[in-house]
Amino acid sequence: MKEELKAGSTVEEAIKAGFSKALSAIIDGNITTLIAAVVLIAMGSGTIKGFGYTLALGIILSMFTALFVTKTLVNAFYAIGFKSPALYMMSDKEKKKEEKIIPFLSKKNLFFGISLGVIGVGIAAMIIFSATGKDALNYSLEFKGGTATTVVFDTVPSQDVIDSQIIPELEKITGDANVSFQSVNDTNEVIFKTRVMNTEERQSFIDYMENSHGIGAERITAETIGSTISGEMKKESLMAVGVAVLCMLIYIWFRFSDIRFGISSVAALVHDVMVTLTFYALVRLSVSSTFIACMLTIVGYSINATIVIFDRIRENLRAMRRKDTLDGMVNKSISQTLSRSIFTSLTTVIMVIILYILGVSSIREFALPLIIGITCGTYSSVCVTGALWYVLRVKFPPSEDDDD
16 A cells, blocks of 8 residues: 555555555465465364364454455545545655665575574584483473372472472472473372483482471372373374475465475475574473474464565566566565565564563463564565575576466
């Protein structure tokens, strides 16, 4: 709408043209993510299937809102008298501004180097952790299993006592910060879950409870628990994500009539996942069931942002004149969609930051890497995907028979 108003259209014309031109980007961005959701539902199980249903419902509601509700509200505001261009972010000062084209492609080697460097650090960190006897990632009990130690108290201690006294001691004994607890309703029992504890570590904990809390050994029992996320579920998850990415690649190839768009999109997905994995590895963030949901959310968000830029590249590619250059067209396309990319990401990140600040620990485990993933997804969409498409287009130019 802003571009139409800047080109001299009336507000009414700008509203019609704006929603009409945005239609393909809205549909393509949501359909690609919906494809992933359908694959997760068809191939996944347990939490993966549940996430697929949630994702699909969210996409359908988002499409309905974008295509009908928002359009209806904007038309309604116009109909009741809100007809000034300034109300649609096009003041006289804004209208006189010249379109600024940022030369993103001139920095493409720097962007590629930063991305490869960050991913390389993550891979190196995981290799080093594995070589020193640790896990490449900090897998939670849901992935590894562990020891459940049940303690029967005279009266259940407060959460502050457990968090400030017992949990730190367990972390010291096990050398692992991945310790959780659960109070059993209507009893004085508290279950502490840790990595697998050997006999010596179990005895150290019993001695601590006897000396510090007066709980005898007869009121402490320990048992080994299995992982709740089985190897079969991990395999299903990887297969589902792989098939989903392949289907998205085929859909983008079909819709854009150019395999380069599909390859660039998939490369962006891999990039965002690997950067988020790097974050998990370096800060040793617990990899739990929320990890899978977080990665799938990042994949869906990243492809949506990328499609918006690719849709503009496709539109400007068709309108290219003889004097226009390919790199200039790509820079123009990214610059035209830059504010949309930044505002969309910023509003989402602000919401997730609030969740991180106000949420419980399980929400924080989901929110923190999501902040990194969304930020990284915006970076890859703006700085990497367009540049990668340009490189592929130059290295492998279309034949005369190609539609593009």
